[in-house]
Amino acid sequence: MATLHPTPVVFRWDLDKTYLRSEFDSFRDLVKIPFEKPEDKVTVPGVVTLIRQLRRVARQQGREVRVFFISASPPQIAKAIKEKLALDGTEYDGITFKNQLQHIMRGRFRNLREQVGYKLTVLLRQRNEFPDNAREVLFGDDWESDPIIYSLYADLLAGRLAAGDLPNILQRIGVDPELIDEAQVLARKLRPVAAVERIYIHLERLSPPKVFEPFGPRLVPAFDYFQSAACLYQDQHLDVDGVVDVAHSVMLEGQLSARNLANSLADICRRGYLHQRVREVLEWELMQRGVLPGSRQRRFLQRLQAWVRRHSRRTAFSPRPMPPHQGEIDYLQLVQHWQQRVTTDTSVPT
Amino acid sequence: MPTIAVDAMGGDHAPEEVVKGAAAISLETQIEVVLVGDEKQIQSNLDRVQYRPERIEVYHAEQAIGMAEEPHDAVRNKPRASVITTVELVARGQADAAVTAGNTGAAVLACARHFRFLPGIRRAALASVYPRQTEYPGQDQLALLLDVGATIRCEATELVQFAIMGSAYARRISKVPSPRVGLLNMGSEDNKGGEILVEAYRRLSHVPGVNFVGNIEGHELIRGKADVIVTEGFTGNVVLKLLEGIADSLSELAGSAARESWRYRLGLRVLESGLDRLRSLTDYTAYGGAPILGFEHLLIKAHGRSEARAIGNAIKVAAKAVRDGVVPEIRQTLKGL
Known part of the structure; x- marks a missing residue:
């Protein structure tokens, strides 16, 4: 029997725009989502293979591995999403949906769109269920606030950000006061450990990479899952076979040529993440x-x-992993820039 | 899809605007771009814009030739300059065509060093497009003028070759089935302009595949009489600069008139839409660039003042020229002579 690797690993995934290629650019798209059949839902090229390979390599290393999804979709569409994951053959250990109905019943319509409070509390709550030494790799996208949510979570967990500083930041974002209190309570229960190794942000909107500079080197903005796979190989979460498998999937599903793939690899290297x-x-x-x-x-x-x-x-x-020398993040300033960006366009804050 | 090598360090606004133009192309089209120049500077500019990394390759070149540098010295002293590397990539088959907004002389010399002439061609020609009146509906609003600076003086044979090359380019790019070719001269009669022009006139009248319409005088340049105007580099360059100068002066004159009196301002306001049309017609950024013709490969020379839009259009022109087979068309026409 293989000896267990001392550090279990948890891969946490956002669902829409990170795993699924959900289209909610217009109101019409948004209305269509609940009626989509599982087989109509499309995944981001390479993501299914990447999750499969991450599990395989972790198991091969004798590591305990868990995969979780956090979705901002309501539980009413859970069935279709779970069926889709089953169709893809994606093994996972848990999936959380946002109870939108509850917010409507309470008349808190602002919470329907607000994701920071919801996702942060889910991340913190789940953390208490993991072994203390569990390492984490987080996957999100550039559509809304994943970079802020994941960075806040990683810094709270590492003890770089005090639970007492959280209310001020979350108030700026406009998080529901109840969720702020809950997040603070959960954050106080954390045992400080720099458990988040990396945050991968899938550039679904093709945001300029410079936008993510204030988040530090821990956060990797990646244009496709081949770029992510290359960095995960560097961090020893994948082996060469895994990267090759992801490359094939990205080429096939994303209709990229071999030359496109070579350019993509060169790009992530030039940007200093590989x-x-x-x-x-x-x-x-x-x-x-x-x-x-x-x-x-x-x-x-x-x-x-x-x-x-x-x-x-x-x-x-x-x-060998490139240890990210993560500096302090000025969250108050970052939130201000980020909110401007989300409401206006993808231009680089000056 | 064609691969276009772009000199990222060439032009008044390089590398920022060149990189922006290439990034925009990566979003809009399937064209693959190789940006040649200082890797760090290129990436730092890419980081600030939206782009598709799979369609952009960055090829490091440690030197760059400035706009004001003497071309011969610069090409000799800077063998690893971005414009030279750009041309080399095309010559080696790593890209299908080249684009630069940099030093024109250096670009021509780089082509002369690394590209082979098409069989039978003695000298290359730098072409340029300029807006002109149209004579019939559907006629291209742009005429092609060549040579505008790759040569100084030319022989009759070279003028005939310029006519063949310009005609083939217009056929493929402007989609004019039989472009009308004119010879720039000081009179319309066939005995005007001295020995070389008289000889060129005589020979052009019998070249198969060239629709020669005779001599074109200065005042006819901006009319739609000819689609391709052939001249030696010295005159071509003077004509081109004169046309650009007139456009700039007109716009300055309008500006100063508006400052002078409220009546002029009102008048300009009334004419605004017409002036906008005129401005869009004379806007070089819309045309992208013009080719250096005569070699086995193509280089599109964009205006030195090119910003992102002009660079993007130059890349599109280069890709179109490759796709539509401009060079094979010229080769074919030359074969038939």
């Missing part, structure tokens, strides 16, 4: 398996580099 060395290794492996293109000359050079690496102990490669 080490150059990791990029080279991945390029080589993907080229070997025919996923990425390579000229004969380039293949020869890559083969030569790989040979040198294999025969040199000092440079033997194993992916």
Whole structure:
């Protein structure tokens, strides 16, 4: 029997725009969602494969692994979503829906759209059910407030943000006072541990990456799940086979060419989230398996580099996480910028 | 989809506007763009805009040639300049065409160094498009003028070759089945302009595939008599700058008149929609750029003052020229001679 890895890992996923390609750009789209059949719902290219591979690799490492979904959709559509997850073959340990009906009954219509209070309390509540040493990787999108919610949660958990500072920040966002109190109580129960390794934000709206600079290097804005997979390989949550599998899915489902994929890999590296060395290794492996293109000359050079690496102990490669040197986040200022961005456009705050 | 190599460091507003233009293209079209230049500067500009990373490749070039640099010296002293690397990528087959808004002389020299001439072609020509009156409905509002600066003086053979190349370009890009070609001269008679122009006139009258309409005088340039106007580089450049200067002066004159009196302001207000149409017609940003013709590959030279929109349009023109087979068309016409 495999010895359990000392640190269990939890992958927490937002659902709409992160897992599902939900269209709610217009009122018409919004109305259509409850009537969609499970088979009509479309996933973001590569996401199903990524979740499957994350589980496989964690199990292979002997790690306890859990996958949770948090949805802002009402429980009334839970059946369709659960059926969709079953159709995809996505294994998960829990899914939370937002009780919109309750807000309507209480006349709190503002809470129907407000997600920060809802998601933050769900994250904090669930954390108390995990082992103390559990590591977390969070996945969201750039559509609404996932970067703020996840960063607040990660900093509360790490003890970088005091529970006492929370009300002021949440009030600025316009969170329901009841939820603010609940979040504060839950935050006080946390045992401080820097458990959130990374926050992956899927750039569904193609937001300019600069927008996410104030969140620090812990947050990775990724244009597609191949970019996320490359970073997860670097952080040892995936192996090469896993990355290759995600690459194939992204190509197939996203209709991308091999050259598109190579450009995407280069982009995440240029933006500083992927080490150059990791990029080279991945390029080589993907080229070997025919996923990425390579000229004969380039293949020869890559083969030569790989040979040198294999025969040199000092440079033997194993992916190593780039520890994010997370600095302090000025949440009050960040909230102000973020609210302007959500209500206006995707321009970069100055 | 064609891959277009773009000199990210060339132009008055590079790299910001060039990167913005390429980013916009990545959102609007399937064209793949290779941005050539300082990787850090390019990425830092990309970070500020929306773009699709899968359609943008960044190719690092550590040097850049300034707009005011002497082309020969710059090309000699900066072998790793972005414009040279851009051209090299096309020559090596890593991109299908090149775009630059940078130093024109350096661009022409880079092409001359790395591209091969089409069989039979002796000298390259830099073309430019300019707005003109139309003579019939559906006629293209733009005429093609070449050469505007790749050469200084030309022989009759070279003028004939310019006519063939310009004609093929107009056929493919402006979709004019039989573009009318005129020879810029000081009179309409066939014996005007000296030995070279007389000889060019005589030969152009018998070139198959070229619809030669005779000599074009200065005042006819902005009329719709010809779709392609052929001239040597010296005159072409003077004409082009004159046309640009007139457009700028008219707009300045209108501005100063408006400042002078409220009656002029009122008059301009009444004419506003007409003036807007005129402005949009003379707006170089809408045309993108013009090609350097004569080589086995294409380079589109965008205006030095190009901003994002103009760069985007230059990339579209380059992609269209590749897709519509401008170079094979020229080669084919030359073969038939």
